[in-house]
Amino acid sequence: MKSSLKLALGLTSAITASTAVSNVAHAEDLTLCWAAWDPANALVELSKDFTKETGIGMKFEFVPWTNYADRFLNELNSHGKLCDLIIGDSQWIGGSAENGHYVKLNDFFDKEKISMDDFVPATVVGYSEWPKNTPNYWALPAMGDVVGWTYRKDWFSKPELQKEFKEKYGWDLGPPTTFDQLKQIAEFFQKREIDGKTVYGASIYTERGSEGITMGAMDVLYSFGFQYENPKKPYEMEGFVNSEKSVKGLEFYKALYDCCTPPGASNSYMGEGVDAFKSGQVAMHMNFAFTWPGLQKDENVGGDKIGYFVNPKGPDGEQFAQLGGQGISVVSYSDKQESALKYIKWFANKDVQAKWWSLGGYSCLNAVVKDPAFPASQPYAQTFLDSMAIVKDFWAEPSYAPLLQASQKRFHDYVVAGQGSAKDALDGLVKDWTQVFQDDGKM
Amino acid sequence: MLNRTADSVARATPEPLARKVRGISDKGLAWLFISPTILLLLAINIFPLFWAIYLSFTNFRANRPNEVVKNLGFANYQRILGDQDIWIAMQTTAHFVFWTILLQTLIGFTLAWLIDRKFRGHAFWTTIILVPMMLSPAVVGNFWRFLYEPQIGLFAYAISFVTRIPPTDIQMLSNVELAPWSIIIVDTWMWTPYVMLICLAGLRSIPEYIYEAAEVDRASNWRQFWSITLPMALPFIMLAVLFRGIENFKMFDMVNLLTGGGPGSTTEVASITLKRQAFESWRTGYSSAFAIILFVAVFGLANIYVKALNKVKQR
Numbered sequence: 001m002k003s004s005l006k007l008a009l010g011l012t013s014a015i016t017a018s019t020a021v022s023n024v025a026h027a028e029d030l031t032l033c034w035a036a037w038d039p040a041n042a043l044v045e046l047s048k049d050f051t052k053e054t055g056i057g058m059k060f061e062f063v064p065w066t067n068y069a070d071r072f073l074n075e076l077n078s079h080g081k082l083c084d085l086i087i088g089d090s091q092w093i094g095g096s097a098e099n100g101h102y103v104k105l106n107d108f109f110d111k112e113k114i115s116m117d118d119f120v121p122a123t124v125v126g127y128s129e130w131p132k133n134t135p136n137y138w139a140l141p142a143m144g145d146v147v148g149w150t151y152r153k154d155w156f157s158k159p160e161l162q163k164e165f166k167e168k169y170g171w172d173l174g175p176p177t178t179f180d181q182l183k184q185i186a187e188f189f190q191k192r193e194i195d196g197k198t199v200y201g202a203s204i205y206t207e208r209g210s211e212g213i214t215m216g217a218m219d220v221l222y223s224f225g226f227q228y229e230n231p232k233k234p235y236e237m238e239g240f241v242n243s244e245k246s247v248k249g250l251e252f253y254k255a256l257y258d259c260c261t262p263p264g265a266s267n268s269y270m271g272e273g274v275d276a277f278k279s280g281q282v283a284m285h286m287n288f289a290f291t292w293p294g295l296q297k298d299e300n301v302g303g304d305k306i307g308y309f310v311n312p313k314g315p316d317g318e319q320f321a322q323l324g325g326q327g328i329s330v331v332s333y334s335d336k337q338e339s340a341l342k343y344i345k346w347f348a349n350k351d352v353q354a355k356w357w358s359l360g361g362y363s364c365l366n367a368v369v370k371d372p373a374f375p376a377s378q379p380y381a382q383t384f385l386d387s388m389a390i391v392k393d394f395w396a397e398p399s400y401a402p403l404l405q406a407s408q409k410r411f412h413d414y415v416v417a418g419q420g421s422a423k424d425a426l427d428g429l430v431k432d433w434t435q436v437f438q439d440d441g442k443m
Numbered sequence: 444m445l446n447r448t449a450d451s452v453a454r455a456t457p458e459p460l461a462r463k464v465r466g467i468s469d470k471g472l473a474w475l476f477i478s479p480t481i482l483l484l485l486a487i488n489i490f491p492l493f494w495a496i497y498l499s500f501t502n503f504r505a506n507r508p509n510e511v512v513k514n515l516g517f518a519n520y521q522r523i524l525g526d527q528d529i530w531i532a533m534q535t536t537a538h539f540v541f542w543t544i545l546l547q548t549l550i551g552f553t554l555a556w557l558i559d560r561k562f563r564g565h566a567f568w569t570t571i572i573l574v575p576m577m578l579s580p581a582v583v584g585n586f587w588r589f590l591y592e593p594q595i596g597l598f599a600y601a602i603s604f605v606t607r608i609p610p611t612d613i614q615m616l617s618n619v620e621l622a623p624w625s626i627i628i629v630d631t632w633m634w635t636p637y638v639m640l641i642c643l644a645g646l647r648s649i650p651e652y653i654y655e656a657a658e659v660d661r662a663s664n665w666r667q668f669w670s671i672t673l674p675m676a677l678p679f680i681m682l683a684v685l686f687r688g689i690e691n692f693k694m695f696d697m698v699n700l701l702t703g704g705g706p707g708s709t710t711e712v713a714s715i716t717l718k719r720q721a722f723e724s725w726r727t728g729y730s731s732a733f734a735i736i737l738f739v740a741v742f743g744l745a746n747i748y749v750k751a752l753n754k755v756k757q758r
Contacts, residue, residue: 070723263614267706401723409708419707
């Protein structure tokens with residue numbers, strides 16, 4: 001009895017001691033929250049160097065894109081302590097800054113001599129600043145991203161297809177430079193038999209639940225002349241959001257959806273687009289640049305079979321692309337802000353950023369992307385650079401969620417369900433957005 | 444023996460505790476036992492209900508905890524009742540509830556009537572029929588999403604085989620006309636067994652001697668069905684309709700998994716609209732008002748229905 005009591009006591013002490021030791025060892029572990037996607041895996045790999053250098057362990061909380069906003073905005077709104085660092089979507093910046101979710105980084109940047117001039121300007125405005133175009137920084141640009149296109153280079157280079165295309169459209173089959181050309185190519189490939197398989201023109205964003213169709217439609221609308229507001233009078237949207245040019249842009253997007261997408265592609269976003277391209281269903285594929293490293297490595301469609309092109313020009317020669325990507329922020333509810341700031345400082349380092357790019361992340365640091373060797377470093381590097389030079393982003397207002405929901409509904413109702421006209425959809429959107437800004441007291 | 448045990452337990456009880464227990468009345472003891480449950484119910488059911496009622500009169504947004512909460516009076520309710528999109532969502536819900544209940548009742552009752560014949564192997568077939576009901580809605584939703592795939596789905600191929608329409612043209616989830624029916628088909632497939640079970644219970648509760656008396660009176664099978672089977676099973680059928688009606692009025696999971704409310708807003712039932720307003724647009728006050736309106740609608744309709752059910756039972 002005595003020996004078993006001793007054994008029990010010994011075991012209890014051992015367990016208590018080991019728990020205590022492990023608690024001490026992991027007291028400074030940081031948790032980084034982000035979406036579950038390929039770049040997140042690259043970041044896990046990259047962060048091992050941070051742990052080696054500082055002894056601070058890294059834990060990761062990755063959530064699939066479809067639940068990413070719901071999950072982490074809930075976490076921030078409830079002042080949760082799960083995330084010490086968060087790579088939040090670019091549109092969250094206004095709400096997170098105004099609601100006090102993120103730590104303001106100006107003093108830290110000054111102290112550590114981190115200059116925003118060292119980063120690609122569009123990413124600083126898009127991922128870090130609130131209010132926009134003011135030197136108030138809430139994040140360090142972490143993952144540059146932009147909507148661009150991939151195409152099947154091997155199909156485009158088939159002599160018989162090139163000949164047929166030239167006869168039909170009068171120009172050489174190649175990456176399109178205008179949206180008209182893009183549609184002609186998509187029509188040409190739609191329901192065509194290639195290597196014994198029926199293929200389709202293009203995969204575009206049509207997803208209803210989160211942000212898909214807005215990202216896709218905006219990617220086209222910008223180049224057709226869409227503007228969010230009167231540049232001289234903020235929040236005045238009548239005649240800008242629903243201008244004739246915008247109407248034409250939305251009509252084009254619907255025409256592209258109707259003529260040239262695979263059957264059943266009525267709820268397609270990043271994952272579905274990648275699947276459609278990888279399975280050899282489509283000739284062209286609209287997607288964020290983060291998907292390109294994975295596609296480049298793909299055995300079936302990667303390597304020499306894949307090509308990349310920048311979002312084409314609109315009818316008036318304007319050319320823009322939808323900004324993606326995120327900045328990394330310190331969560332103001334975290335108890336480990338000091339260590340979290342150490343991570344930001346480490347992440348801003350040039351060598352770390354260079355390694356970040358080599359692992360599959362998209363660095364926003366000028367020293368990396370303006371390096372003369374950068375364009376040749378990957379087959380998609382030049383397209384990425386060219387695309388980042390023409391970006392525009394959705395509203396980043398604190399009310400971005402209802403603004404986004406309104407556009408999701410209006411665009412999906414018109415483009416996919418075919419209800420009403422493009423003019424009705426955009427007039428409705430002006431009405432919805434006006435209501436949101438009136439509720440916010442901004443109009 | 445029992446008395447002796449009770450005596451020994453009473454003697455073994457420490458004196459101070461025994462005195463304390465003796466001081467509590469039966470009613471007090473009863474309250475002592477049920478109070479944890481009542482507290483739990485108050486905390487997770489009643490309090491949120493009253494809190495939602497309070498929020499429905501405000502402009503509160505859960506994603507802006509620092510913002511001043513303003514009292515809006517009935518403005519949220521007025522806005523909801525005047526919102527065309529809300530009425531469209533309610534119409535979609537009504538369409539969905541009507542057709543699912545109609546189909547489930549017809550097929551469920553027919554199946555119950557057939558199973559009640561007690562043919563050879565009826566127990567086996569009963570089990571087979573019940574399988575869809577036992578599956579998780581998440582599994583059923585994903586499973587049918589693949590079945591409906593126009594390029595690889597078995598459903599499209601089966602329809603194509605019969606109609607000779609190319610399978611890629613059978614876009615159940617993308618077509619505005621077909622998408623509502625795709626959800627109705629899945630819900631009917633999954634929940635008809637439930638209606639069948641309730642109807643079967645009703646059919647088995649009809650005493651055999653009534654049929655024997657009808658046989659003696661030479662009543663035809665058709666006459667027996669209309670005069671005995673249907674009236675006596677009617678309260679059970681109505682009960683099944685009530686349960687399915689309430690469930691389908693707040694249907695969320697299946698619609699969310701299959702179409703997410705699309706294409707466009709074609710299948711956006713009230714619960715999907717509510718979720719979007721509450722957790723995507725973060726209009727907490729507005730969505731609370733909508734939730735209260737839905738609650739009152741379901742509660743009111745269910746009450747009217749229960750009164751009708753009681754009348755049928757009393758006949």
